[in-house]
Structures are given as structure tokens and as C-alpha cells.
Amino acid sequence: DAGVTQSPTHLIKTRGQQVTLRCSPISGHKSVSWYQQVLGQGPQFIFQYYEKEERGRGNFPDRFSARQFPNYSSELNVNALLLGDSALYLCASSWGPFGGYTFGSGTRLTVV
Amino acid sequence: KNQVEQSPQSLIILEGKNCTLQCNYTVSPFSNLRWYKQDTGRGPVSLTIMTFSENTKSNGRYTATLDADTKQSSLHITASQLSDSASYICVVSGNQFYFGTGTSLTVIP
Numbered sequence: 001d002a003g004v005t006q007s008p009t010h011l012i013k014t015r016g017q018q019v020t021l022r023c024s025p026i027s028g029h030k031s032v033s034w035y036q037q038v039l040g041q042g043p044q045f046i047f048q049y050y051e052k053e054e055r056g057r058g059n060f061p062d063r064f065s066a067r068q069f070p071n072y073s074s075e076l077n078v079n080a081l082l083l084g085d086s087a088l089y090l091c092a093s094s095w096g097p098f099g100g101y102t103f104g105s106g107t108r109l110t111v112v
Numbered sequence: 113k114n115q116v117e118q119s120p121q122s123l124i125i126l127e128g129k130n131c132t133l134q135c136n137y138t139v140s141p142f143s144n145l146r147w148y149k150q151d152t153g154r155g156p157v158s159l160t161i162m163t164f165s166e167n168t169k170s171n172g173r174y175t176a177t178l179d180a181d182t183k184q185s186s187l188h189i190t191a192s193q194l195s196d197s198a199s200y201i202c203v204v205s206g207n208q209f210y211f212g213t214g215t216s217l218t219v220i221p
Contacts, residue, residue, distance in 0.1 A: 042214050
């Protein structure tokens with residue numbers, strides 16, 4: 001079985017641009033969460049979706065948005081990129097909203 | 113305030129030696145505690161998970177302990193290998209997931 005897959009693996013954007021990151025959960029998993037991990041720090045929670053509905057939101061500005069599709073895949077959108085948005089963006093999936101999460105390998109976003 | 117603190121922040125040990133990483137938390141309510149290993153540039157990989165009633169859980173050379181009374185956990189690595197070099201993150205699950213900032217472990221030959 002494929003694990004959690006994220007795309008792209010690496011991305012370079014300029015300030016002010018918009019970016020869309022994609023995540024495909026493990027087959028059968030209905031919950032997807034997004035995390036931002038700045039170099040040298042632990043992941044910070046951004047969003048959780050379960051059954052296509054937002055179940056949780058971290059302390060991130062409205063420039064960050066996400067959605068979950070009927071096939072349970074998910075997209076994370078970030079508008080008006082700032083240099084500080086440069087980070088590893090991790091997606092994690094789980095069967096239920098509180099189950100053990102499996103992480104993807106992440107998308108490395110660099111904003112220049 | 114719900115927090116997860118890990119120590120030490122970084123650690124360098126010789127190959128073959130043992131080490132212990134610490135995690136203290138103030139999360140309430142408490143559901144479970146996980147230790148993850150994260151290689152540079154990759155997503156975290158779960159090593160162990162413990163609920164309130166469990167106080168020891170092993171996964172190969174990794175042994176995690178949990179004291180729910182003092183809200184402390186430790187991850188003991190036995191006979192370290194070069195491939196153990198990574199960040200080790202403690203994650204406590206309550207109403208949501210709370211991440212520690214991790215311990216960076218470097219194993220040198």
C-alpha cells in the first residue's frame with residue numbers, strides 16, 4: 001500500500017505569489033491534517049479535515065486555507081507568500097479524527 | 113497551557129552507546145503519547161504510542177516509558193547506530209495534537 005503522498009516535493013516561489021500543496025492519504029483514511037515545520041522546530045498544526053469538513057484550525061493567518069475532496073485527498077493553499085512561509089509542509093492522514101497519524105515526506109517550500 | 117517540552121535540545125553520542133531522551137508535558141485531557149523519528153527533510157515516523165495505562169513500550173532498540181502521574185516520558189535508545197541520527201519528536205494527544213520541538217540526535221563513529 002502506498003503511504004501518504006505529497007506533491008510537489010520541492011517548490012520555490014517568490015514573495016506575493018500563491019501556492020497549492022497536495023496530499024493523498026493512505027487508502028481508507030478519512031482524516032487529513034496539515035503541519036508547518038520551520039527548520040529546527042517541531043511541526044505546527046495548521047488544519048485538520050475529517051470527512052471533508054474542517055475539524056480544527058491552528059493559529060495561522062487567513063492566507064492559509066485548505067479543503068478535502070470526496071476522495072479524501074486534500075489541498076493546502078497559501079496566498080500572498082511571505083519569506084517566513086518558507087518551511088517543510090507536512091500532511092498526515094488517519095482513519096479517524098483522533099487516530100494515529102501517518103506522515104507524508106512533506107513539501108519543502110522556499111519563498112524568495 | 114498545554115505544552116510539550118523535550119530535553120536535551122541536541123545530543124551527540126558515539127556509535128554503540130545508549131542514550132535517553134526526555135519529554136515533559138502539561139497536556140490535559142491526555143489521550144496518548146507518541147514518539148516519532150524524523151530524518152532530515154522527511155516526515156516523522158512513529159516509533160511508539162502509549163496510552164494512560166501503559167508505562168513501557170518497546171520497538172526494537174527503542175524503549176519508551178510513560179509516567180502519567182508526573183507527566184513525563186522518556187525514549188531510551190540502546191546500542192545506537194549511525195542511522196539513529198535524526199530528530200526525535202514527542203507528540204501528546206489531547207483535544208488536539210501537541211508537538212515538542214524535538215531532540216536532535218547525532219551518532220558519530
